[in-house]
Amino acid sequence: MDLTDLTPAERRVRDAFPLGEGVDFREGDEDDPERGTDWGPGRTLRAEFLRELLLAGPVTEGRTAGLKVAGARVTGRLDLKYGTVTCAVRLRACHFEQAPDLYGARISALVLTDSVLPGLTAGTLRADGVVRITCCRVEGPVRLQGAKLTGAFFANGARLGAPGADPEEAVLQLNHAEVATDVWAPGLVAHGTVQLNGAVVGGQVNLNDAVLDAPGGTALHAEVLAVGTDLHAMRLRARGRVNLGGARIPRQLNLAYAQLTNPGGHALRASSAVIGELWLRSAAPIEGTVNLRRAQLDLLHVPPEVWPERVQLDGLAYRVLTPHLPAEQRLPLLEREPDGYLPYPYEQLTTAYRTVGDDGAARTVQLAKLRRRRGTLPVYARLWGYLQDAAVGYGFRPMRAALWLLLLLCAGTLAFTLHHPPALKPSEAPAFNPLFYTLDLLLPIIDFGQESAYAPRGGFQWLSYLLIALGWVLATTIAAGITRSLNRQ
Template sequence: MEITDLTPAELRVWRAFPLNKGVDLRENADDDPADGASWGPGRTIRAEVLRALLLDGPATGGEVPGLKLTGARITGRLDLMYGTAEHAVRLRSCHFERPPNLYGARMRALVLTDSVLPGLTAGTLRVDIVLRMTGCRITGPVRLAGAQLSGALFLDGAVLGAPGAQGDPPPGPDREGSGERPEPVLQLNHATVGTDVWATGLTAHGRVRMDGATVGGLVNLDDAELRDPGGLALEAETLSVGTDLRAARLRARGMVNLSGATIPRRLVLSSARLSNPAGQALRASVSTIGELWLRGTAPVQGTVNLRGAQLDLLEVTPEVWPERVRLDGLTYRRLTPHLPAERRLPLLEREETGHLPYSYEQLATAYRTAGDEAGARTVQLAKLRRHRRALPPYARFWGYLQDVTVGYGFRPMRAGGWLLMLLLAGTLVFAGEHPRPLKADEAPDFNPLFYTLDLLLPVIGFGQEAAFAPEGAYQWLAYLLVVTGWILATTTAAGITRALSRQ
């Protein structure tokens, strides 16, 4: 392009480029780039001029060139497909007529802060320093699949997509496919980000896709709003982050899918609102997470699926859980806040696949880790009671008997209470009516207390039971004490054996 072809506005940009100086075409500091279609020639820059600058622009000895433009209307398509821009590109508060095509390009830095774009095609883009789209409004899809960003990606305050807007189709290698699902408004699938993804306050009208992405630092979605009702608000299967995934006060309409994700420190969903009533609202199955925070989160609308997930800490109150959960194989070491076991147990009744003994064992282990043995026993007892429902009638009867007498061995004091009550009753009855001695000249002195103990305790003998024979109703009382003693002894032994085997 010859320099004589440039308009006055383009000439200013051309001359500023080799000196890395900024050109601000705004009439007022608060000009809205959304109105850029009406900006006149004094604020219009052709995309082909910017392309020429970035690929083969002038240079001045001793200076580092760079494009620094604010408040411009950029007409045509900025096409740097497979190109290399060795200079920083800063296009702030600009209005783009067409989506830039940066597919396969390599750039030092790209800053689009507060700009308005109809889309961005940048699959497999390589950026050495930073990609900044803070405050951008992009109505079409942002295609960054397979991008390699050595530094950070900034999307804080950006608004992506619009209800019903799909944008232009991408070129061949970056095509989403011909399925029925709308194209994601943000495509970071299989991208690599060297440091952080900073997207606080992001608003996405459509699916955000991050499956297979690798982020060296944290992903920050605090105060973000992701809207894909009935679909996938956040698709991040096998996402790998270096530290945290923060999403405090997140508002998600549609599934948040973190299946298979690796988050070594914290997944923060504190005070979030997750809604997908017809399906799964949160899916983090077979994921590996250091700490999952659901502190202050509103009751989840939709299923929570944590099957096979591995957590060190699970922080959640019972009120957060929805009516349907999938917890088979969920492993966690600590559970906070510490609450009575009776408040945690109703959750295990909501498992969609029915009774899962492992879920009870895991909850009991968490209470035992916290030093609450009483809570652990309560959970174990609840597990056996639920299992009893599936047993045949005779086994259920035996289970009820063990439950009433000794609480399946987890309430051993009950056996002591029953024995003490029967001992007192037997002692009072036989104190008033001594049984007849079998051999009067050989029988010891009758003692109602030890005679009752002889009847109740099958493994201890005081010589009283064998020396005396009650008659009539008293004989039936003796039989009752013998049978009751055997039942208490065997159920106690079974319960103790069960408890010891778990230890």
């Protein structure tokens, strides 16, 4: 490399490079890279100089070379496309006039902390260490699709995109990337879509306190995302759809204290996802539809007030539902299915209550299911349903049948005490007993010999017919309830 072509700033960087030492051009703690266009030649580095240094720079025996620069202005495009950089690249608090191009490159580590860039192209990048855009301000897209990182990806505190803009592509693209450890992005602010479609993350994804702003679009697009442990997004503020369809999150998807807003569309979609625990504890009421169809969860922690008006739950499987609440507080959720009555959500809620040993709540859910189903039946079936409901609560309220029998028994006993029916054969009839006569009328399978010996007349004859009919109805509904109970067991 010809030293006569280098500026004094570039000579400083060249001399420090083979020794792995750093060069800091910053003049104070408030030296903001946003104003990097005003920086003079004393802190300006040409992109072609950096490219030549990284690909064919000098080395010193016994020392580890590395590019460590802070507070520089980089002019031109840093083009390392398909190049192999054996050292770490650390360009902190720098101002880039053009988006660096590292497409298909292989690099030891890439650190751009606190820098300002118009964009970053690094699709299919291979990094043997970390890639860090911590606290960077990037107006254009950060393209890391298909990248393979041996270390972690850091975007904590980064600001991507421009407020109010409508970007044509996602501002952060990690689709189909492979990250061996974590995607660490707490405090990320993204004005546009963050893509993690098909990404594989060996550790966790951290989006705590992130702001994802894509109103009317997709804020987080992470279909078929696979993480090794958790996806933390506590206090996440997302305007636009959060799409986790088909994601695999073995431990926890934590959306506690989050604000999910997408009126008129899907605010949260996790259909066909497999998640250990889904937490929406203390989250703001969701604005938009939630789609959890065919998802599989071990634990679902969502207070009733968090659910929106439209919730798609058909096929959702979960083992434990927390916090534990009475069934009456959970049932309104099942009526928010846009497709109307579906039996599966009721069966799943019943199973969840039985799992924790709350059989009373499980019976309440089953009764609500039959009442909801009744509205879908023909008129004659609905009438029979109303009768079973009033009599024994479809078999889930057996004490109600005993109460009906007791009331009818008292009424019949009183009526026939006041007016004894005449005997059919006075010489052979047993002594009349109004209590057992009424029991003979009400219970079709029991015979005390009273009904066959006495025959009421007039209005009392019609009363006896009514008691016989009601007795048969009660017996049938009780038998149906017992059969349903045995089937459940």
